[in-house]
Amino acid sequence: MSGLNKIAAVVAGTFLSAAAMAENIAITGALVHTFDKQGSIENATVLIRDGKIESIMADGEAPKGYNSIDARGKIVTPGLIVAKSGLGLEEVSFSAGINDANFELKDAKELGASVDSQFGINMNSSLINVARIEGVTTVATGANYSNTLFQGQGSVISLGDINSPLLKTNAFMSINLSGAFVDSEGGSRAVVWPKLIRVLKEAASLNGKTLGINQEWNGEFAKTDVNALIPVVKGDMPLFVSADRVADIRQVIALKQRFDDLDLVLVHATEGWLVAEEIAEAGIPVVVNPESNLPFDFDELGATLKNAGRLSRAGVKVSIANVGKYSADSHNTRLVTQLAGNAVANGMPWADAMAALTVNPAELLDVEDTLGSLAKGKQADVVIWSGDPLEVMTYAEVVIINGEPITMESRQTKLRDRYMTLGQDMPYRYNRP
Amino acid sequence: MMKKNNRTQGGLRLLNLHAAMKLAFVAASGAFLVACSEKPPEQKPLAELKSNPFPSTYQPLPSVATVIKNVTILDGLGGLIENGMLLMQDGDIKAVGQTVSIPQDAKVIDGSGKWVTPGIIDTHSHLGVYPTPDVNAHSDGNEATKPVTAEVWAEHAVWPQDAGFSAALAGGITSLQILPGSANLVGGRTVTLKNVPNRSVQEMKFPEAPHGLKMACGENPKRVYGEKGGPSTRMGNVAGYRQAWIDAQEYKKKWDDYREKHANGENVEPPKQDLKLDTLAGVLNGEIKVHMHCYRADEMMVMMDVMKEFDYQISSFHHAVEAYKIADTLAENNVCASMWADWWGFKMEAYDAIQENIALVHQAKACAIVHSDSDLGIQRLNQEAAKVLGNAHRAGISISRADAWQWLSANPAKSMGVFDKTGSLEAGKDADVVLWSGDPFSTYTLAEHVYIDGALVYDANNPDIWPVSDFEVDQPGEGER
Numbered sequence A: 001m002s003g004l005n006k007i008a009a010v011v012a013g014t015f016l017s018a019a020a021m022a023e024n025i026a027i028t029g030a031l032v033h034t035f036d037k038q039g040s041i042e043n044a045t046v047l048i049r050d051g052k053i054e055s056i057m058a059d060g061e062a063p064k065g066y067n068s069i070d071a072r073g074k075i076v077t078p079g080l081i082v083a084k085s086g087l088g089l090e091e092v093s094f095s096a097g098i099n100d101a102n103f104e105l106k107d108a109k110e111l112g113a114s115v116d117s118q119f120g121i122n123m124n125s126s127l128i129n130v131a132r133i134e135g136v137t138t139v140a141t142g143a144n145y146s147n148t149l150f151q152g153q154g155s156v157i158s159l160g161d162i163n164s165p166l167l168k169t170n171a172f173m174s175i176n177l178s179g180a181f182v183d184s185e186g187g188s189r190a191v192v193w194p195k196l197i198r199v200l201k202e203a204a205s206l207n208g209k210t211l212g213i214n215q216e217w218n219g220e221f222a223k224t225d226v227n228a229l230i231p232v233v234k235g236d237m238p239l240f241v242s243a244d245r246v247a248d249i250r251q252v253i254a255l256k257q258r259f260d261d262l263d264l265v266l267v268h269a270t271e272g273w274l275v276a277e278e279i280a281e282a283g284i285p286v287v288v289n290p291e292s293n294l295p296f297d298f299d300e301l302g303a304t305l306k307n308a309g310r311l312s313r314a315g316v317k318v319s320i321a322n323v324g325k326y327s328a329d330s331h332n333t334r335l336v337t338q339l340a341g342n343a344v345a346n347g348m349p350w351a352d353a354m355a356a357l358t359v360n361p362a363e364l365l366d367v368e369d370t371l372g373s374l375a376k377g378k379q380a381d382v383v384i385w386s387g388d389p390l391e392v393m394t395y396a397e398v399v400i401i402n403g404e405p406i407t408m409e410s411r412q413t414k415l416r417d418r419y420m421t422l423g424q425d426m427p428y429r430y431n432r433p
Numbered sequence B: 001m002m003k004k005n006n007r008t009q010g011g012l013r014l015l016n017l018h019a020a021m022k023l024a025f026v027a028a029s030g031a032f033l034v035a036c037s038e039k040p041p042e043q044k045p046l047a048e049l050k051s052n053p054f055p056s057t058y059q060p061l062p063s064v065a066t067v068i069k070n071v072t073i074l075d076g077l078g079g080l081i082e083n084g085m086l087l088m089q090d091g092d093i094k095a096v097g098q099t100v101s102i103p104q105d106a107k108v109i110d111g112s113g114k115w116v117t118p119g120i121i122d123t124h125s126h127l128g129v130y131p132t133p134d135v136n137a138h139s140d141g142n143e144a145t146k147p148v149t150a151e152v153w154a155e156h157a158v159w160p161q162d163a164g165f166s167a168a169l170a171g172g173i174t175s176l177q178i179l180p181g182s183a184n185l186v187g188g189r190t191v192t193l194k195n196v197p198n199r200s201v202q203e204m205k206f207p208e209a210p211h212g213l214k215m216a217c218g219e220n221p222k223r224v225y226g227e228k229g230g231p232s233t234r235m236g237n238v239a240g241y242r243q244a245w246i247d248a249q250e251y252k253k254k255w256d257d258y259r260e261k262h263a264n265g266e267n268v269e270p271p272k273q274d275l276k277l278d279t280l281a282g283v284l285n286g287e288i289k290v291h292m293h294c295y296r297a298d299e300m301m302v303m304m305d306v307m308k309e310f311d312y313q314i315s316s317f318h319h320a321v322e323a324y325k326i327a328d329t330l331a332e333n334n335v336c337a338s339m340w341a342d343w344w345g346f347k348m349e350a351y352d353a354i355q356e357n358i359a360l361v362h363q364a365k366a367c368a369i370v371h372s373d374s375d376l377g378i379q380r381l382n383q384e385a386a387k388v389l390g391n392a393h394r395a396g397i398s399i400s401r402a403d404a405w406q407w408l409s410a411n412p413a414k415s416m417g418v419f420d421k422t423g424s425l426e427a428g429k430d431a432d433v434v435l436w437s438g439d440p441f442s443t444y445t446l447a448e449h450v451y452i453d454g455a456l457v458y459d460a461n462n463p464d465i466w467p468v469s470d471f472e473v474d475q476p477g478e479g480e481r
Helices: A003-019 A126-132 A179-184 A189-205 A223-234 A246-258 A272-282 A307-313 A333-345 A350-355 A359-364 A411-419 B017-028 B032-037 B164-169 B219-225 B234-263 B275-284 B297-309 B327-332 B357-363 B377-394 B401-407 B410-416
Strands: A025-033 A040-049 A052-058 A067-070 A075-078 A080-085 A136-141 A150-158 A166-176 A239-243 A264-268 A286-288 A318-320 A382-385 A396-401 B012-015 B046-049 B066-074 B080-089 B092-097 B107-110 B115-118 B120-125 B173-178 B186-194 B212-216 B289-294 B314-319 B336-339 B368-370 B433-436 B447-452 B455-459
Touching: A025 A382, A075 A080, A080 A333, A080 A359, A126 A136, A126 A333, A126 A411, A136 A166, A136 A333, A136 A359, A166 A223, A166 A264, A179 A189, A189 A223, A189 A246, A239 A246, A246 A264, A246 A272, A264 A272, A272 A286, A272 A307, A286 A307, A307 A318, A307 A333, A307 A350, A318 A333, A318 A350, A318 A359, A333 A350, A333 B377, B046 B234, B066 B401, B115 B120, B120 B314, B120 B377, B120 B410, B164 B173, B164 B377, B164 B455, B173 B377, B173 B410, B173 B447, B186 B275, B212 B275, B219 B234, B234 B275, B234 B297, B289 B297, B289 B410, B297 B314, B297 B327, B314 B410, B327 B336, B327 B357, B336 B357, B336 B410, B357 B368, B357 B377, B357 B401, B368 B377, B368 B401, B368 B410, B377 B401, B401 B410
Parallel strands: A025 A067, A025 A075, A080 A136, A166 A239, A239 A264, A264 A286, A286 A318, B066 B107, B066 B115, B120 B173, B212 B289, B289 B314, B314 B336, B336 B368
Antiparallel strands: A025 A040, A040 A052, A075 A382, A136 A150, A150 A166, A382 A396, B012 B046, B066 B080, B080 B092, B115 B433, B173 B186, B186 B212, B433 B447, B447 B455
């Protein structure tokens, strides 16, 4: 490269980052996977205007008035959506102050259904930038652990504009019906399940009418819990149920037969593949961690790397998230691409694995009208990848959320840059990249 | 010429060296008879500590001479051979190169489109001591009863029926170090295994591998002991290590004095054996390698001073999420860092992690290692290295795949003291080898064949012969991976 060209390249680079701030963007030359009717388009031009996708076409050119991003040789996808996390609720998981992704209620009568994560969301959390510069643009976030039957209500947040992140509040209700949670609820499923059924029955008995403050109530459960469960039994708020073994999954399916309107989502579901057809027939979507292939307890004896692929092939709508049995790994939310890649390595079709990070979680969070796919009029959450996003050596080069390219920096990239060259004369705290 | 007396007595093996030597001298020269006869005839034989009471009974599995040809080879030392050949015979690597001569009876495998590497070695695993199922009854990794438990040995708790061993094997793990957990300042001895689980841990023990010693910095010990008599601070942690080394020095001196006096012909009683101090003195003698859980840069710097104060060597810091801040000092002090690619934030001392940590340690010419500390992560350490390469590339750091493989085999082998036997594809070394279905830096690539000492112990294409632990028999996951 001649000296002159080098300067030209630097100038072009500068222009690109300047372009990053503009409203109208044209991405040209990429292989675009829309996860919508247009399918995958080579050498496509994606036009973004006023925060929305204006058009996607083959062999187009950047019109005047658009800041153009040359993405030849790159891959473009919708921003990734993660169906379960504690992002925005926790900074350092333990021994470091409040972690809003966990809670313990003092009142033993409360079931936790009224707990609402939206009040704990902090968009200044360093985890937000760490996740979004790797292509994660939307997450469902809520509590992972509690001493109650329910882990409360979660929210859906966008990682773009940190001043107004909430896309949906009261977006889902969580309950964990495995292992330690059964332990803390009487130590037996014979206690937990009837209790769950009774509280849902009480909520259903209200026929959608919230109990008033002064209204007399002779139910078994607290007003707050029963009121909070009204949208759940109506099907307006999905119920995320963590369950692993076949017997528990069948109970979840049976729950849907007991309460017709329930909008159920299975989470973790280690042995889901063993009853994949039944799950598919019941129309219950599943959120899995495809790498969890060991029998961590007696609920997970059927653990296998093939779970995600087998569920998907049976017709289950699969979403992929970094979920464990008792938690979601918020810090490592960004590893969802590796999780999905390993699902592919073990039999899941690539398109299904990508759908598990885009259109499927959008559907189960009920944001598919605007997010999770690329089509005219949808919100412009777009990622330009250096290659196949599910390859471990690939990284996000440009991340656009709501039509705005984000700054590709995080606390981690800044620490890296501070220490990139050792042997500095001044103490490192004077080095502020 | 010298006969060993193998009687054992209270954990001591009596080594009747002195008496045997005396006899030899007598036979060699009558002139010494007088001099020798001046020594007290009643001197008791030298008592030595039995260094290996749980010896390896590992036997390489049956193998056939195997040649892999037309294959891309990473030798684990930074070399790459395209379209190369590898010969394994009698358990060893016999030849690696562009071409090798093929023995008549050899099985020949066409490796077109595939890659061959040394088997992956994990410096940090709790398989067997924290096995699956991960139930309370199986919690055998932390003797969390007092802060210094140098007397415990991980191998006494390794459950060979842990399903995780075979899952790791399918990820190309041929050797691994099992450590006690990090609750204690000094957690106990580690054990290095060949990944061929059988009925006992002895059958897995890597022959002649030195023991390691697990130590831990920072949050864990002070949290565990803060309300159990201490330490409750990092100050208390460091005082605890130093006191332990002082005790070990004293114990070592007792034994050194005893040996010296015995050699001088004095009739002396051996010191009483102390399991805890045996281990610590083993470190001071250079026989046991220190593996130290330490996240923060400042704590690693303190520990390297403690290391100099008591004249021992830390083989590797483990986790070392801030190694990038002090990579130059790690290189100067010849201390490895065993690291994750990107885990972070689960506790305060893991807050400053960066995704380029391993790359920056490598760039500083320090010994960088990819480790797992996870029964899931251990199944894809090649991908962890790949993520580092990708992230390094984004940050403008160029490292080749061939160089990066050192993080997965040679450097871990060096830190565990087994590099003379494994960790690279060199003639004469154990044939611990993985044939990958493609580029091992791709998410989609699988370990197709795994060889340990030349024996094919895993074949991805033949599920019928996948190893199944006793625990998995007749369970829903039997034969799944």
